[in-house]
Amino acid sequence: MDIQPSASPADRTGTTGRRGFLTLAAAAGATAALGGLPAFTASAAPLRPAQSPLLSAADAARNQLWWQAPGSAGSMIGQGLPVGNGRLGALASNDPGAELLMVTDATLWTGGANGTLQDDGQFPYGRDDFGSLTLLAQLTVAIPGHDLGAVDNYRRVLDLAQGVVTTTYDVAGVTYRRQIFASRPDDAIVLTFSQLGGGSYTGTVSLAGTHGETTTADRASGTASFGAALGNGLTYGSAVTAYSGTGKVAVDGTALTFSGCRDLTVVLSGGTDYAPDASAGFRDPSVDPERLAVTKVRNAARASATALLHTHVADFRAVFEQFGLSLGASSPAQRELDTWQRVQARYRDDVPDPELEAAYLQYGRYLMISGSRGSLPAGLQGVWLDGNDPDWMGDYHTDINIQMNYWLADRAGLSGCFDAFADYCLAQLPSWTDTTQRLFNSPANRYRNSNGKVAGWTVAISTNPYGGGGWWWHPAGNAWLCHNLFEHYEYTQDIGYLGKVYPLIKGAVEFWEARLVTTTVTDASGASREVLIADSDWSPEQGPLDAKGITYAQELVWNLFGHYRTATQALGRDTGHSAAVEALRNRLYLPVVSPKTGWLEEWMSPDNLGETTHRHLSPLFGLFPGDRIRPDDSTPKDILAGATALLTARGMNSFGWANAWRSLCWARLKDAEKAYQLVVTNLRPSADGSNGSAMNLFDIYEVEKGRGIFQIDANFGTPAAVVEMLVYSRPGHVELLPALPAAWAAAGSVSGVGVRGGFVADLSWRDGKVTQATLRSVGGRTTTLVAGGASRRIDLTPGESVTLRHLS
Amino acid sequence: MRSSSTPAPRAAHHGALRRPARALLVLAVTAGLAVAAPAATGAATPAAPTPAAADGTAATPYMGWSSWSMQSSQYPGLNPNGSYSYLTEANVLKQTDALASKLKDYGYTYVNIDAGWWMDNGWTPGYDQYGRQRPDPVRFPHGMKAVADHIHAKGLKAGIYLPVGLEKGAYGDGRTPILNAPGCTTADAVYPDLRTTNGWDSAYKLDFANPCAQAYVDSQAQAFADWGYDFLKLDGVGPGSFKSGDNYDNVPDVAAWQKAIAATGRPIHLEISWSLDIGHAADWQRYSDGWRIDTDVECYCNTLVTWENSVNDRWKDAPAWSGKAGPGGWNDLDAIDVGNGAMDGLTQAERQSYMTLWAINKSPLFTGDDLTSLDSYGVSLLTNREVIAVDQNSSPVARPVTPVGDQQVWAAKNPDGSYTVALFNLAGAPASVTADWAALGFTGDASVRDLWNKRDLGGYRDRITEALPAHGSRLFTVEPNGRTLATTGYEAESAANTLGGNASVAGCDACSGGKKVGNLYGGGTLRFNDVTVKKAGIYTVKVRYVSGDPRAVTVSSNGGNGTSLPFPSTGDWNTTATVSVSLALKAGANTITFDSGADGYAPDIDRIDVPQSL
Structure with missing residues (x-):
């Protein structure tokens, strides 16, 4: 591949961006600073643009x-x-x-x-x-x-x-x-x-x-x-x-x-x-x-x-x-149709409509910009209700939904919209901490710590904006939230931000230090070893209510402890404690493949204790959004096969957010067509409340025959899957077009994709091959770029960018 | 003959429970069993019928007013003296005067008295010494002739009502003499076993093998002629009125009425009711001037009607009858209660759609509203001359040209080459509805006249799309300025096609090529294999089919998911009709598949016609 370093961001040749316009916007209004007061307050008269921005x-x-x-x-x-x-x-x-x-x-x-x-x-x-x-x-x-x-x-x-x-x-x-x-x-x-x-x-x-x-x-x-x-x-x-x-x-x-x-x-x-x-x-x-x-x-x-x-x-x-x-490009016939006709034709004819599919992603971004700036984050319906009795209160569900809502932001050039989520968690932390330390070990709570210890904070499955929890305790919810919080740092490399959310991460770590219990397991080889496992818990929304060592919690805690290590190193804080936590991490039990089902185990049991096609993919956290299970040599083949088998068993025909999560997982496994099919399934026109997209493209979940409700998570999660099909990244690694489906292969481009490790990528492709890619550092310094089977180490200083051509 | 070997199970009649109120008609039950002597003499076979229109009635669908909607309603104040008590001389005269002053100029001429004119307010009937219905002296203190005279004095026509059969209360002890029929008593007119008939079983079935039966009908007809009535609604007629079987076969009754009316020498329009069996359409055409195709439009509730009960049923039920109507006999969709939104119980959009469907179906237009309190929107609906002309002109009855889901397009080709096109949105939320000119058989430009808004909308190329409110409609005259659409036809029975499951080729006289593909049920499929177009795009494909009842089929191209599309009934299994469906086709060869679905029954397919260009 050819590399063309460029001196400054202004020289970049964005494929579709129009960033020059940014200067105009700077005059229009300042973004609320992280941790500022997201509230209804008096504000200075806005600056009016001198020229038409239309x-x-x-x-x-x-x-x-x-x-x-x-x-x-x-x-x-x-x-x-x-x-x-x-x-x-x-x-x-x-x-x-x-x-x-x-x-x-x-x-x-x-x-x-x-x-x-x-x-x-x-x-x-x-x-x-x-x-x-x-x-x-x-x-x-x-x-x-x-x-x-x-x-x-x-x-x-x-x-x-x-x-x-x-x-x-x-x-x-x-x-x-x-x-x-x-x-x-x-x-x-x-x-x-x-x-x-x-x-x-x-x-x-x-x-x-x-x-x-x-x-x-x-x-x-x-x-x-x-x-x-x-x-x-x-x-x-x-x-x-x-x-x-x-x-x-x-x-x-x-x-x-x-x-x-x-x-x-x-x-x-x-x-x-x-x-x-x-x-x-x-x-x-x-x-x-x-x-x-x-x-x-x-x-x-x-x-x-x-x-x-x-x-x-x-x-x-x-x-x-x-x-x-x-x-x-879509066909002239498709372009003649209005959006609803197009959604219907897309399903009826099963002919790809690339412009509609791209617009669906941009619609998700539109909702994020419109619903997550300067106030509370987007809950189950964002800020769009049609009555005062939204299902599940329109609240913050911490066992997938709010996490999915914010998978899109950094991936799709909306890092600023993430702030509402981080601000929310920070503002709630005192209450979450108080509630946890006061109530979690209540003798009536089946999920309490059996060792009697309690520290840090966690949440319930539902949270409100007043520090309150709803429904059941959700011990691993803290680690789930912290994963989003930490990924935002990975995208932005904003050390000031990391310092702000550090108390959340540390508090969650402390919670798990107190909660982990030891048990002895026998490996396939017959050897016994002592491991740390999560106390009694419920793999989200299915299976036994009192299972120890559920995969969901093990993966999340393993992930949380890893983030803690990175954070303490980046911030130069708590290094001694970090070492102790790392030692715990090394003792954590990690899931194995069931000899009975061939699936990655969900409950630390070879038996399938839940619904085969259950909506949640909790035991696959390590595949997405985690990085522990990867389709490369870093992951044992049996684990990769077990994860793939579990994902396959979960099926291709769920609804909204569950399809979006499946799509993201298939994108991680580089199965472009399965990932695409799930995107298309969410575009299916909703009729009489059936699962799919309403006329306004709101995602509809059929709670019962004939009654569909709006749940915004798929409107964010499905676009996140589209981005994940185009660019996969983790710190030190970025891969272009990992799962490009045939429907989009002919030609395309994307600009402004967030890359973990502190970069932003623009790329264009033709016939399934990357023709040009630009990587710009927003704080990152080194990564390995993979495209078309070739890989290349990239070194940049913040603000610097590099454009590559002929990558295959 | 029904050629499809796999009829769908007949759905339970949705309206079966809707008429409890009329059960009140069944009050008088004779005590004891009267044994009648067999008829003395006379021919057992009715005289050869004359065509219904021979007397000049029903050249066009009749227009006017009927008392039943207000009688049947619980709208506050309408029926102060008990159910159905609205029907009085005073009210009829009041409505007559209002009709004359407000609507007569637009063609509304009939003032029709419905059930109860011979009932007291407790719904107890009265009969004269010949077993004929006697006007209730409280409701009609001056008798029925005085009312008819008043109606005539206003330049209007008078209508009256009877249930079919010999009402149980008229039977007496069986010895009640029949007027002008020496030797005949009521016992002679009916079957000796007193088998009951009509939609309420409120009458004994007349036995026309005995001439006394015809004599009884003659005596009733003579009374109406003597009083000066111009119209008779004969109600509870079967097969229909939710009844079937020999006891409810009232075809002889209707024939007798036609004969009796002719014998009076007075032209009297004979309208029959309700939910008449389409299988007897030829009988109804032969003996009557119009037939109610459905149950009552009234809701028997706090308004006159409601959308769900049962105005909206007509969109499903009318297409089967589209070929049955014409001068001399019309498909009666029941009263058109659109004149006062509050009393009607409908939104403005619903009222307009109601009037639109009635007009394009050439249904009689008789309102059941309180004509003394029409609102201005109601007046605008009832007096739109362009819309009334659609009902009254010589164009054929419209049919759906699209599948009949929530959004529908109906059309009729007018003698001058233009089209009457109605758009409907039957969904509970707004929707856009598109009429593709290709579905009408032409392409290019057309000029559009908006009949409801009385505006020329100008030219539209290839289609018109309008935003319709919930339950809304638009009504247009479309004048093609383009050219005929060239299409390529593909026969369903072609050997090039692939049949799956139970599907098989069957003979069909009405079909092109004399054949069709039927037995599309339980997963049956028909795939056209080589549908060729030059250019990729979304095509409006015409489907010619046969279906004796409304049936759905999933239509797809090139292995797509397709859409389950409800096709309207063609009326019987020997009549074809077409609807157009949209499908994406690619340049070159394509497949188009019709799939009944695993549990479904699909229409029989005759052929498809695919445009040669976009």
Whole structure:
């Protein structure tokens, strides 16, 4: 291969990136610093971009989804289009005559610390004690003259790169257009209405709470608003205003009316007094949410609709364009179809649609940018609800779901979106520590440490934002969370960050030092040895409830202790303790292959004690996201075969996140076609609530026949699998196109892929072979790059990049 | 003859429990068993029938108002004196006046009195000395003629109602004389064993082997003629009305009514009800002017109707009947209750779809609404002349041109070469619906007229797509400006195809080539092996098929997953119809597969026609 070092990042020839634009974005808004206060607070007036940041129509079209029908109040989860500014999210119906926004604030949670265990030693899990994410508000813009029955050429477009939903339609020869976006710089959701052809808008803007609040309107400020407190004391509020350069906007009762408006702008804001601070009881008493919301919408209303749009797009594009993807060209026939028709045709005809498949990945990034910036992390539904009773509370599930949510961020150029997850864990740590040390060894808790010791922290299967756990204890959940936290460091090599999350990692290590117990095992050779195993536990969601040494825990602890060693070395802390922990690590029992099933054992037993095709791949943690089991000479052949056999037995036809995880595992095993098939399976159109993708591409899980619910994890996990098929990395090793399926082999490119070890990769390929690759250091210095069977050591200094051609 | 050897099991009739209210009709039960003497003399065979339209009635689907929707509803205030008590002289006259002033100009002319005119408010019937239904003096204090006279004075036509058979209450002790039939009593008119008939078993079955039966019907018809009625709804008719078997074969009754009406010399439109057996369509065509294809549209609830019960059934049930209607006899989809949203119990979108389906099916258009309180949207639906013209013009009844899932396209080719095209979204959420011109048989440009919005939408190339609300619709006239679509036909029975499972070639007179592939059930498959196109793309493939009932089949190309597509009934196993399906084809040879699925019953396939270009 040829190597062409380049002097500075500015010289890089990105394959699809448009990074020059970053300079514009820097003016638009600063990213919240890690550990900062992700809350609803007053903010300085945003800097307005001096030049239009809007993409040309042709450029924008490369990252757009579109539909030819709106949603309705009863179909928002499947048909509402999501917007979000990282904290405030909304689903928009885009109905011409009745625009409906269901607005969610990531912090509007019922419940609390939930610090008393049930008689069974586990946590209550109800909407009052543990709590639930709930809606903030519903906004309706009614335009009676625009009933859908009289509308032609309806079209709505979700612009993933610019973060804007645009609806256009004709009524009696006039083309009407509305745009909806959730602006992070203005901390508001904005709706702008315009027209071509001499039309105007007449109607009503109504703001309503969803918990029985009373909305009032203020004639002087031209705002409608409400404020209230939940039973747990959390105060919250929302406000809306509307303005037009042409017609009349007035307050009428509790609503805003508009008439004869050739243009109209509606601005909504809102939030809560939540604060990510355990010592303050997770409240910021200085915030009056209703008043702050009024202030924010009035401040935003000083700017023109265009200025608000430009400010938002500058902010959004800068994040989106950190990563670009082409998986090849789709056919003209496919391009003619709208997104839903395309999803249906993809399934019906089973003909690859590379542009749709790439757009599905970018949609996942869009959701991450919209739902995970500057506030709480994305839970089971992100910030998109259609009611106040989301399944499983819309919470943080720590036995796969929140971990999967954040597999995408660093891989796909969204390291900044990861911060919400790290900030969350840091803010919860005092409560998690307290709860663990107070309650974990409760005699009623079947998972307590049998040796009576307890230290550090762990979590329940569900966690809320008030330090509370829900459902059952989840001893290995701490190591699972720490794996994500540590991988972020591997991607970024940000030593400051590592220092911040170090207490989480160390606390988890301490928990396991106290918890491990010894047992004697007999190896295949007949020799006995003493090993350390995890105390009684449940391999997530299946099998015996009191199994010692489950593979899930053994792998996670082995992994955690390894991360601890790396962290202590990088930070120069606790080196003595680290050595002791390393000694424990060397004594950890690691799973063997069952002579009965041929599978890697899940329960330290040769028997299959659970469901063969169970959704969780807990015993395969070492394959993905861990690196212990690899399809190379570093892994004993029998272990690799056992892991492959177990993955095969789990099957190819699960749902959402379970398919995504399977795809990631097959990508690690370099079985490109199986990995691809699982991506395609998640793209299957959901009908009547069946597993698959809804019209808006939300992943739907069929909880019972005819009832499907939105679970966002597959929307992040499936894109993560796509990236994993293109680039595999671990510190010191990066492999290009490890699992490129035939459907994408003809030609493609990807830019901005995060590489563990502190690099970012751009690459392009043709006929399945890498044609060019660029590796840029974001902190990494040395790695081995593998492509097309050849490998090469790369040495870079931070900021430096290298471009390679002819890699085969 | 039904040529498919594998009929699907007949589904339990969904409406079987829907009519408990009408069981009230069965009240009078005669005590004791009357033994009737055999008929004296007379021919046992009915006279040769005349075509139903011979008297000039039903040249077009009738339009008007009926009392039953309001009678059957529990909407507050409608029936203050007990169930069905809305039916009174005062209310009929009030509705007559409203019809005359609001809707008559648009063609609505019939004022139809439904069940109960001879019942008191406790639903006890009254009969005259000849066993004929006698107007209830409380409901109709001036008798039925006075009502008809008022209706006629407004320039409208009067309709009345009867259940089929000799009502048990009319039987008396069997010695009740029959008017103008010396020697005939009620016992002579019915079977000696007093076998019951009609949808409620509320009547004894007339035995037309005895001329006294015809005489009884004649006497009833004469009463209506004497009173001046122009329309009769004969209800509970079988086979149909959820009944089958000899006792419920009322074909002789309907024939007798046709004969009796003719004998009066007064043109009286004869409409029969309900859920008539399509297997007897030829009888209904021969003897009547229209037939209800389905159960009642009314919900017997707090509104007049609801979408689910049973307005939306018509989309499934109407296609089977599409070939049966024409001048002289029409497919009656029941009342069109779209005039007042609150009372109707429907959304605006549902009301428009309701009217659209009725119009394209050329159903009679009789509203059951309170015409004194129509809302403005209801008026706009009932008085849209372009839509009424679709119902009344000489075009054929529309059929689905797509499979009949939640999104459907129906079309009819008009005599002037244009097409009437309706888009429907039967789903509970908005959806886009596309009409591909290829499904109509042409390609290129067409100009589109929006009938509901009364607007020319301009030109559309190859297709039109519209966003429809839940249960919504659009109705267009499409004028092709392009060219006929050239297609290549592939016969199902071709030896080049591959049959799997039970599938086999069968004769079919109506099919091209005289053959089809049937027995597509239990995993049966038909694969066209060599479907060749020049250019890769998504093609609109026409499928000609035969299916005596609605059946689904999974259609796929080149080993794709395909889609399970519900095909509408063609009416019987000797009639073909076409629907178009979208499939990706690659340049060169392709396969197209029809698969019944392991547990499914698929339609029989005649042929497919594949466009030669995109």
